[in-house]
């Protein structure tokens with residue numbers, strides 16, 4: 001019973017109230033805070049109808065959030081991943097990534113994401129999960145900071161399309 005309570009459940013974000021709640025929590029930590037990204041921009045990203053936004057729920061509490069951009073040339077792009085500070089270092093980030101990869105690999109051979117050049121902890125986290133640096137985007141979000149583009153791949157894209 002306890003084990004089931006502690007299971008992590010990835011489900012779509014529900015409505016503006018939940019988006020406001022996640023925005024308020026995101027605004028207190030993470031690379032977006034370091035870069036001075038405004039809460040209103042985070043709220044817009046969480047409520048963008050062209051994104052797929054999921055929350056990670058554990059024992060009825062929201063432990064984290066992930067924003068996916070599906071379609072386009074970088075199909076399967078993780079725009080934002082956050083585990084709220086009080087839930088970090090318990091393996092939830094890795095579980096969220098497993099759930100997200102399951103969704104993305106159903107439609108594409110690649111999962112892409114960007115991580116800020118100063119965010120060493122997240123770089124280590126993604127490397128451990130099999131992501132490789134693919135490029136570096138200079139001054140991409142804010143002047144003076146680079147974004148490292150990372151990819152996890154299961155093979156060439158056209159091989160996948162040919163199977164469809």
Ligand SMILES: CC(C)(COP(=O)(O)OP(=O)(O)OC[C@H]1O[C@@H](n2cnc3c(N)ncnc32)[C@H](O)[C@@H]1OP(=O)(O)O)[C@@H](O)C(=O)NCCC(=O)NCCS
Nearest residue numbers: 030031081082083088089090091092093094114115122125
């Ligand atoms: C990066 C981030 C998503 C990782 O989430 P997390 O839930 O802390 O990640 P995990 O717990 O799965 O793994 C992190 C560490 O905890 C360890 N860990 C995993 N399960 C554990 C457990 N049961 N008990 C203790 N430690 C554990 C992992 O080994 C890992 O250690 P390492 O850093 O030495 O490799 C989270 O730190 C975060 O939201 N950071 C701020 C936002 C951010 O940087 N997002 C990425 C932007 S691109």
